[in-house]
Amino acid sequence: MLTFQIAFRNILRQKRRSLLTGLSMTGGYMLFVLGYSILEGSYGNAIDIFTLDNSGHIQIHQDDYLDRPKIYKTIQNRDQVEVALTDDSDVKSFTPRVFSPALAYAGDRTAPSRLIGVDPDLEPTVSRLLQKVSKGTYFSSLPNTDGYYEAMIGRGLHITLKLEVGDEIVLISSGGDGSIANDIFVVSAIIGNKTSFDRMAVYLPLAAAQEFLSLGNDVHEYVLLVNNKDDNEKIANELSAQLPELTVSPWQKVEATFYRTMQADRQGNYFTMGLIIFIVFIGVLNTVLMSVLERTREFGVLRAIGSRPMQLVRMISLETFVMAFISVLVGFLLILPIIYWSAEVGFLLPEPIDMGGIKFQHLKGEMSARVFWIPMAFILATAVLISIPPGLRAARILPKEAMGSH
Amino acid sequence: MFRILLLLCLSLPALASEERAREIIDKMEQLYRGGSSDATMTMQVQTPNYNRTLTLAAQSFGKDYGFFRIQAPKKDRGIATLKRNEEMWNYFPKINKVIKVPPSMMMGSWMGSDFTNDDLVKETQLIDAYSLALIETVDQYKVTLTPKEQTVTVWDRIEYTISKDPLLPLSQAFFDDDGKKIRELTFHEPKEYYGKLMPSILEMRPLNKEGHLTRIKYDDIKFNVPEITKDTFSLRNLKSRF
Secondary structure, three states: OHHHHHHHHHHHHOHHHHHHHHHHHHHHHHHHHHHHHHHHHHHHHHHHHHHHHHHOOEEEEEOOOOOOOOOOOOEOOHHHHHHHHHHOOOEEEEEEEEEEEEEEEEOOEEEEEEEEEEOOOOHHHOOOOOOOEEEEOOOOOOOOOOOOEEEEEEHHHHHHOOOOOOOEEEEEEEOOOOOEEEEEEEEEEEEOOOOOOOOOEEEEEHHHHHHHOOOOOOEOEEEEEEOOHHHHHHHHHHHHHHOOOEEEEEHHHHOHHHHHHHHHHHHHHHHHHHHHHHHHHHHHHHHHHHHHHHOHHHHHHHHHOOOOHHHHHHHHHHHHHHHHHHHHHHHHHHHHHHHHHHHHOOEEEEEEEEEOOEEEEEEOOOOOHHHHHHHHHHHHHHHHHHHHHHHHHHHOOOHHHHHHOO | OHHHHHHHHHHHHHHHHHHHHHHHHHHHHHHOOOOEEEEEEEEEEEOOOOEEEEEEEEEEEOOOEEEEEEEEOHHHOOOEEEEEOOEEEEEEOOOOEEEEOOHHHOOOEOOOOOOEHHHHHHHHHHHHHEEEEEEEOOOEEEEEEEEOOOOOOOOOEEEEEEEOOOOEEEEEEEEOOOOOEEEEEEEEEEEEEOOEEEEEEEEEEEOOOOOOEEEEEEEEEEEOOOOOOHHHHOHHHHHHOO
């Protein structure tokens, strides 16, 4: 307690110098928090964009369907999967899908397309398909009065094939039993825009797609959303244990390229933030060294009256720590409203970012405990670390020489 | 002069053997074709992932015209393939569409089987496109077919084995550029169809795809049917003859 008092008093001795040093630490902390929050926020945003647009938080497939999709790698024990998913309280919603490449015809025009069979009722609980209808109406699971099933096509197909809502689209593909799948569908809606990942996709109601591809009741994929997206890897592991014969992949595996890029980018950003802190602390180190140097006589006296060298080190560390702590606390109070605002409102972008037909107007930050405490811990630890060399210098002082110096 | 004579003497047997091989292969090719033919066959496709059985009606006229139509299962009923010279079209009744098989798809699977589109189109032109070499054993002829310089093919050579008595095909082995056997067509269970003896079962086995096998069984085949003429093999008939 005494050491603490002395440390505190020493800080207040040179008020202006302490204030300036403190301010540089406060500024460093605020920059760190803001950068971290925006970084995590924009990643969170990007992750939401594609997980909610298409990939979901977790996907379930048969074998290595994810890496080597083959039409016959289907999930057959659907009841078991659906029971497991319904029973899991962490799972918010799920939906089955089937896929196949297909050749699309309209009149004399042809285009390669990607057939995606989705459950018209369950799909909107997992993805933004319903919101992405830009023309026409969302399809139903039943065939129309002429016996044709409805299809929704991507904007790219709409342009390439000059297809409008109500037109017929012919699809040819190969079925799960080796047969040649061929049928006519009626376009009920156009989806997304030219940059959507599904611009060349044809969405079919699940039952129609299964019949078209001769898949019976099988599906290729289950996509699910979880209640807390940060837990998705843990939940994927739990589900994997429950469904050992299937492959359960969190989005980090589904979108592995994005995830790796994100991790690399993140490390680059951490390095930049580390650099800011490093520059701040060169200043801090200078301050501490100065204060040690000008108190050489004092330390000589302290040593002479019986202070242990360790006590001196501790005292100097504590001085720096207390100063850093106060600075960080002030910084926290100052940055809190800014982070809150950035998470709620966000920075208005000069041009909205278009992600597959859904527009993002604001760059938003992340508001969470880690955004505050990780920079805090980092700064406090660095403060203690850099105070050690000046402390050792003070501890090595010989009373006789120190008291003789000016 | 002597040299030329010697050369002539040496090459004569070779020429004769090529001629003989040509004759044998031609006979084999004629076996399934006649002047014209009208057949019903069952095609079984076996893979590790699915098994599928199709009933087909097949007609041919000479070596340049062929016509296949799926009769069962119901889902695929009416899907047809027309082959004229080296061109090929598929017809899908459900979508009422005729689609020409592009050259790039010639090595693709025909109707999901282990036979390629190319098998249907070119198989019948062995004697024109390949050089032949004959080896005779006690009860078999072995003809090695190597593609002529101008022939476009993926095979380095084809080994055709034929039994002498009765004179019937036994197997065809297809080798790639590395000399590796890629697939094998075998002939089984000779049966007499209207006085003509021929193997009733053909089995195509791709050796690079484990567990895959396509078996064609001739349920019935008639030869030199007067109703089948060149006109049978028109695009109009492809769409309407059903």
